[in-house]
Amino acid sequence: MPERRQTGVWIAGVLSLGVVAGLAIGGYRMMGSRKPAARPVAAKLDANTPLSVLTPALRDGDAKALTALYEQVSATNKPGVSEDETAQWLETLAAVRTGYRKYGAYGRATALNVATKVLNRFSVSAEGAPASWPKILTPVHDILASGMADPDLDVRVSTLTEVSRLWGWLPGRAPTPAEEDLLADWKLGLHTPVVRSLADRSPKVRLAAVACLGTVPINSAAAPAIPYLEDMSPGAGEVRRQVMISFAGRRALLTEEALLKRLYDPEAGVPETAEAILKTRGLTAEQISLGKMVYHPKPALRASVIPLLRDRTDIDPVVWFLLLTRDSEPSVRASAVEALAGRLSPEVRERLAEMASSDQSPQVRQAASKIVPPAAEKTVALPPLPGSPSLAPKAN
Secondary structure, rough: OOHHHHHHHHHOOOOOOOOOOOOOOOOOOOOOOOOOOOOOOOOOOOOOOOOOHHHHHHHHHHHHHHHHHHHHHHHOOOOOOOOOOHOOOOOOHHHHHHHHHOHHHHHHHHHHHHHHHHHHOOOOOOOOOOOHHHHHHHHHHHHHHHHOOOOOHHHHHHHEEEEEEHOOOOOOOOOHHHHHHHOOOOOHHHHHHHHHHOOOOOOHHHHHHHHHHHOOOOOHHHHHHHHHHHHHOOOOHHHHHHHHHOOOOOOOOOOHHHHHHHOOOOOOOOHHHHHHHHHOOOOOOHHHHHHHHHHHOOHHHOOOHHHHOOOOOOOOOOHHHHHHHOOOOOOHHHHHHOOOOOOHHHHHHHHHHHHHHHHHHHHHHHHOOOOOOOOOOOOOOOOOOOHHHOOOOOOO
């Protein structure tokens, strides 16, 4: 994972889904044309059944054994795992992994939840996690990786929900530097398939992947979800909305410019969500209205913002003019260049010089060249967007 030593600052996810209780019973494995002899199983399997009894049944895909294990790991009064118990828990998780494919979709979703609950048992011990706690990471990873590649989309969604809760996972004590590296590598091993899930055919899975990455506190690791704000494939409206919801408080990743563009989104609920987030970021109704005009689908209406802003003194019109210099329509860019002629701050000079040398439109290059000489081709950073201090009303 990028910034590996920041393992300790990972936070738990906020997305939650109910655990599916129903299980599908696995069938017999055939040995030639004969059924294998039935494995002796305790008459009753419940939360009090020893792991040594549950393990063989879990390996065979026994639904009752999985239910009993789920009840056991869900108990809130259980202590953490001791060093002496670690080997049995590792064997139990290995059995869950072996029997995973023998369950139906509901059973596989429950197996995923069981795996993360077992992991969490290693973080609640009053004496701290046992020294061998890193051994639990591999079987939990293998079960979760199977879930993210599961043929059933609801299982894939459930897996992403489970993973979203693990970014901030730590053992029941401060890890050593070597353990931090192991834990960071383990989270990287989960992060990679989560990012891959962003390309899933199902919008429901893509939405869950966005929400999962939205709980990652390291921006560089969470950033792959942001481009899905532009996912215009069929059924992807809720994916775009989830990007905004998950990253509403992260301005470094979800900019005001990106939100303003969604004010004309064709999916019901998406424009309303964008406007609500812009308001929480401090934009006034007038600023949002200006933003709507700046990103209006019709070029003539976008250009009409310029005369409205030209003589304003309560807000800084330069920010808006600089935004319009990046408009897709050459005539709008040319009008923005003209409006910037008397406002030659260093930032404006740099942008106009860039346009004079590299704008695709000869008309725009000529207009910019009349104000500043062309510069060596380079890209100028976008100006501060609505909601930034530069757009706040000016003092009289």
